Amino acid sequence: MGMGLRSARKARGWSQDRLIFEMERYAQQRLMEIASTASLKTYVSEWENGKRAISERYATILRPLLGVTDAELRGETEGLSFQQADGYEDLLDRIDSARSISESMVQTFLDQTELLRTMDRQMGAAGLVDQVTGHLARMEDALTFAVLPGTRRPIATALAGAATLAAWQALDAGSVERAWRQYELAKRAAQDADAPLYLAHAMGEQAYVLRDAGRPAMAVELIQDAQRTHAERQSPRLKAWLSAAEAELCATVGMDADARRALERAAAMLPGGDEPRDADMASIFLNGGHLARWRGNVLAMLGDSEAMEELYAALGTADPSFVRARSGLHSDLTQAHLARGELDQARSHLQQARLLANRTGSVRYRRRVELLTGRL
Template structure:
């Protein structure tokens, strides 16, 4: 039982003392009643050593604080429902309920995903785990009992978008296996919905898991496979997004010429104008301002001196609500200044990157900050 808590705590780089401090701060912010510091020290030690179960009272604090599911917190496998001998009436009832799901219910699913996307962008993913878990479970349940294609497709499309968002949130929170499973769910849902845009997007984001795991060449193979998957049905904005992602992944794999060619394709594919979202697919944000930031990131990875101009221009125009993106920009600028030996500027930007990563609770960005800090 304790392995779960210990694992997610150490993934964040927190000591037991830091965990207790954060629990107390969370409790103050949410007017929750918890034990004294001395008692919490005993509880945490006993939780991690398997001597005391984590009560729901404390689990409800630890889940959003650490950005994990209940099963991850407790180190348990997800529990399956017990078998039922005479469940036909219940089965038919659920099938009938799923059949009655109309456009308004699907729109409710989409609206909830959009709300969670906005909250994630502004506050980070850690505190949204319970909401996202329940949201996915509702859609999976609806899809499981939706029999006819006309009912299944819109639910599956909504699930594909939500599962991809949930996967990115899990990756940001350091829950790599959960992220991978959510991407697999998103891909299955997209295939069920015959929604190639959502399938390609899920594959493209999943490639980042491979990159972060130290398999950049495999990540490049996956992003290229995503580009080939029903390419004739991709929108121009998605095509540009996939090309920009390929550029970043090629840069990580030290495929320098490939990275530059992919950037050129992204620029050529992206529609003109300031609109960032696609009418056919709302899961991506990409306009020329976003692409400039992405290009600066890639050029910084390649050690190109022109990255600086791109990154500072992007920093001036980035939407303030994109907190995680700003953390990434400051990290990119740190890398660019380091390449030029400008240590004072690099230290200034890494400090900003750290503050923003801590604000969103991003394990992924904190890891990058620590790697860059080690070079200062």
């Protein structure tokens, strides 16, 4: 029964420890729950010695890892024979495959990320976990075996953008540790790609993890550090985005003057026109309409009466495809009306915020809705 597993493992040139490592890596990339390392050592030994049957749960991991059919894995094929592979030969095959990745393949990675980004903002992140995890795993695998800079940089840049998106989705879904780890992945990929725009953006978004975790002062420090990270190579739109984020984080800790100065910098740096994205960085969306909404959010947090006008103007021009962002906008209006004691209007906007948060499955916005509900 276990001869198939043993033969397939040896054909790969893997020890039992290497097999266990690969099983754990495979499971981690796909968010699968498996036994501890110590238990897996027992399982593998018992599988190979015929003392334990391989359950379907582990067979689904072993088959793609070893490139065998179910019958081959369980030793049910007559005359089972694997040609012993040299470990170096296997490595070189993977390096050669990575080297042959063309510009069209990198573009496919980027197109898949863009599709996931569109689905996220319209439907929410909750239903995309498996797709995003698999997408990142494929790019990580390609980058692992890409040797020369000319091959690595395009893949690493694509990975940096995708990992930042995945991290924001994880944060929105309430998976805080996964979000943090994916931001770290994005930062490493950006550094590998020598892509300071993506590095600064990942740092800026990561600051929100700190804010939501109850460390807003540290979040302010991180967003300020992001603005100093290769500042000379940052685009005007990214600088405006980072300044607006700093304004929001400063408002969280009551730094009124700092928040207002950051808003002024954001307005001054933002390129004109309605286009929300840079040609060389697809990860951020920011134009005058988006910044007006952001400004209204910050002013509402500061208790400024001007927030109402800004927020209603933003609501009138909001892109309907940004469903989750509209939940935040209605939450901002709820907060602004509460500050003025206008409870009926606050309840109306809170109902809209709740409906949109439920529609997208946003844990972050649901939490905010609950906090606002407690004030009514």
